[in-house]
Amino acid sequence: MKKRMLGEVSPECRRRLVTHYGPEVSGWLDAVPTLLEEAADRWKLTLDGYHDAGHASVVVMAGTFDGRPLLLKAWADPTRFRNEVTALRLWAGGPTAGVVEAADDLAVAALEMIGGSPGGGERPPRELPTVAAALQGLHTFGRRRRRPHDLPPLTTYLHQEVRPRVRRRLESVDASPWQEHVDAAVPALVALEEDSARSTVLHADLYRENVLFDWLGHPRLIDPLPMVGDAAFDWAFWTVYYDLGHGTDARLATAARISRIPVPVLAPWCRALALDGLLFYLDTDDPRAPRMADVLAWLSAPTPRNRS
DSSP states (O other), X not given: OOOOOOOSOOHHHHHHHHHHHOGGGHHHHHHHHHHHHHHHHHTTOEEEEEEOOOSSEEEEXXXXXXXXXXXXXXXXXXXXXHHHHHHHHXXXXXXXXXXXXXXXXXXXXXXEOGGGSTTOSOOOTTHHXXXXXXXXXXXXXXXXXXXXXXXXXXXXXXXXXXXXXXXXXXXXXXOGGGHHHHHHHHHHHHHOOOOGGGEEEEOOXXXXXXXXXXXXXXXEEOSOOOEEEEHHHHHHHHHHXXXXXXXXXXXXXXXXXXXXXXXXXXXXXXXXXXXXXXHHHHHTTOTTHHHHHHHHHHHHSSSOOSOO
């Protein structure tokens, strides 16, 4: 059995997690190599070094004694660990990464490596419809299987996090270049209502980097921030964020067709998420703010025709 001492996480990894969690995560980052080495020893895995990606966890490439590639993932937040592992197990057999092992005491899990490399395989030409079909499949699993009671509800996230931070940022950031579109989107956020008939386990973090492809070109949705709530949230997130500023119109049309949620129902969810994103980008001086503003403007148009 090959043994390897991991050493410290990279300065870039430390910077990302400190930015995400604050300076208090530094002690955990100092300890995480030992946690990962303990998990590898417990599960008889080899270690092949860090995969330097992500803002909320530390990932190491690993393998079984017979050469099966895996990823060891350590979470700084034990609640986030429990929620992600719970959701991945609920979706087992679906378009996600499988959980091979998990240690509650370490907040570490061994996950299937998609496509034989940490970044997955090559993206297929028909990426858009295949990802939409995978998301619909994920939602079907979430509706048909017994849902855990400890996953957070979307309603709480909207009431306790999204709406308060939007109100706070409306008073503190300068959105004047796009004030018309910001003002038009605020009622959409306030008026959002979930439909219990669409309730499922949500992925809730559908950025493009969280969709990998296996050897056969099938999409696998990784790194969820799972919640229970209206599927419209996931479809809106995918529409707005999957490839920010590119193909928004095509994703919205595909989302409506595959989910069978009409565009007039999805559009307010999209506007609410775009508003929240724009204010966040402005608040943090993120260079993506103009792109998000263009998306919000397109979503706010009565009959949008220009490609976004």
